Amino acid sequence: MISYAECSARERLALLLDPGSFHEWLPPAERITSPHLAQLGVPSAFDDGVAIGRATLEGRKVLVAAQEGAFMGGGVGEVHGAKLVGLLQRALCERPAAVLLLAESGGVRLHEANAGLIAVSEVMRALLDVRAAGIPVLVLIGGANGCFGGMGIVARCADFIVMSDVGRLAMSGPEVIEASHGVEEFDSRDRALVWRTTGGKHRWLTGDCDALVEDDIAEFRAAAIAALDASKPLTLAALEEEHALLTARVHALLGDTASDNEAMLLWSALGVADAQRVPDLPVEVVRALRPH
Amino acid sequence: MSDVPAGLETLDFSFSGGRPAGAFASILVGVVGSGNLEVMLEPAEGIDCAVRVETSARGFGPIWQAVMNDFHTRHPLAGVRISINDMGATPAVVSLRLDQAVAEITGEQP
Numbered sequence: 573m574i575s576y577a578e579c580s581a582r583e584r585l586a587l588l589l590d591p592g593s594f595h596e597w598l599p600p601a602e603r604i605t606s607p608h609l610a611q612l613g614v615p616s617a618f619d620d621g622v623a624i625g626r627a628t629l630e631g632r633k634v635l636v637a638a639q640e641g642a643f644m645g646g647g648v649g650e651v652h653g654a655k656l657v658g659l660l661q662r663a664l665c666e667r668p669a670a671v672l673l674l675a676e677s678g679g680v681r682l683h684e685a686n687a688g689l690i691a692v693s694e695v696m697r698a699l700l701d702v703r704a705a706g707i708p709v710l711v712l713i714g715g716a717n718g719c720f721g722g723m724g725i726v727a728r729c730a731d732f733i734v735m736s737d738v739g740r741l742a743m744s745g746p747e748v749i750e751a752s753h754g755v756e757e758f759d760s761r762d763r764a765l766v767w768r769t770t771g772g773k774h775r776w777l778t779g780d781c782d783a784l785v786e787d788d789i790a791e792f793r794a795a796a797i798a799a800l801d802a803s804k805p806l807t808l809a810a811l812e813e814e815h816a817l818l819t820a821r822v823h824a825l826l827g828d829t830a831s832d833n834e835a836m837l838l839w840s841a842l843g844v845a846d847a848q849r850v851p852d853l854p855v856e857v858v859r860a861l862r863p864h
Numbered sequence: 865m866s867d868v869p870a871g872l873e874t875l876d877f878s879f880s881g882g883r884p885a886g887a888f889a890s891i892l893v894g895v896v897g898s899g900n901l902e903v904m905l906e907p908a909e910g911i912d913c914a915v916r917v918e919t920s921a922r923g924f925g926p927i928w929q930a931v932m933n934d935f936h937t938r939h940p941l942a943g944v945r946i947s948i949n950d951m952g953a954t955p956a957v958v959s960l961r962l963d964q965a966v967a968e969i970t971g972e973q974p
Contacts, residue, residue: 580895600904601890613871615920615949617896618904642897 574789576714577738581623581638584674587789588712588796589627589636596625597662598655606649608684617643620651624659626668630797635663638674641717647681648722653691660698663707669800670708673730678745679721692722699729700806708732708803712792713739713781718770720745732802733781734795735772736788737855741780742770764851768835773850773858777839779817786855873922877915877932882940884911888969894961901950901958903965908945919950931955939966 585594598604600618609616621643626635637659639646663671680688699709709730713719718740719727727733727741746760768774776784785791824841827833839847843863850858894902915932
């Protein structure tokens with residue numbers, strides 16, 4: 573077993589796709605780097621923290637991007653975002669079986685401010701165009717930095733999300749919530765709380781991700797292959813269904829304090845048996861607990 | 865206050881008298897993270913091994929020189945361009961990354 577979380581973006585590409593099939597566009601030797609970081613005294617990366625290209629997955633053509641969480645927390649800067657947009661737009665011409673986003677990101681790279689914000693919004697628009705063209709966009713989340721901020725929104729715009737139990741997906745990160753609402757609301761140093769609220773098991777039980785896997789590259793690969801035809805057309809009916817699900821979730825808990833709105837209470841309210849045991853249960857057991 | 869100005873420092877080194885590395889595909893190892901660095905090796909014209917370092921840790925030129933001298937002693941390469949983006953890696957980490965990069969192009973175990 574090889575831990576997905578411990579691999580770099582490039583190691584994930586090498587191990588997840590068919591061996592030797594990844595062909596990179598704008599590789600490091602092209603030196604398409606950030607125009608902003610050097611001015612701030614921050615070193616650039618030759619790939620601006622994301623590798624994009626085409627490959628095959630179980631023999632089928634895919635386009636793929638992998639974000640490097642160790643470089644600026646996977647933050648989306650101007651070039652990084654443009655590479656994602658270019659990849660998605662190319663999918664409209666090449667019509668691959670799917671586009672895979674190996675997401676690991678804290679969201680917008682704050683050093684690049686508005687350029688990063690605009691980049692993320694362009695990624696969302698490009699992703700929705702790909703989805704509308706009937707090409708599934710699959711997001712894989714299992715890196716140590718999770719998938720937060722703008723990339724969290726991007727992930728939820730996609731057709732299909734695969735998460736490991738160590739993966740995290742949310743909008744505001746733990747420190748952001750604590751800074752804005754206080755430690756009584758959310759203690760960002762409480763790791764168990766952080767994972768209960770943003771981790772893969774929680775996202776699986778609440779229906780925010782579509783597959784829950786172990787922290788194992790081979791499991792991510794198998795889940796991605798299984799999802800290759802998982803195109804979910806973005807229809808009015810699908811949106812209304814999503815809104816109904818979110819409304820039901822809001823009404824599932826009506827407490828006034830943070831402790832009244834614990835993830836475990838939500839799982840119970842959604843019909844998960846033995847909700848307080850979930851954090852200790854193995855992934856394969858939690859997989860069977862999802863209420864429907 | 866340090867008298868070392870803020871910002872990146874660029875360092876260039878060049879070594880001659882190495883063995884031609886021959887043809888190889890450009891490779892990248894490592895990541896620009898705290899205490900880490902990325903090293904890119906590319907084939908280059910000529911008989912030198914040229915090194916460019918961009919680092920956020922200013923004022924360590926003599927240490928980089930020593931680390932690169934040691935590297936050239938271990939791996940006397942010619943016709944190679946080495947490009948480094950550094951975020952404060954220690955000399956030992958730099959040496960390991962350089963050896964890892966050479967192992968990638970020669971197929972040897974680091």
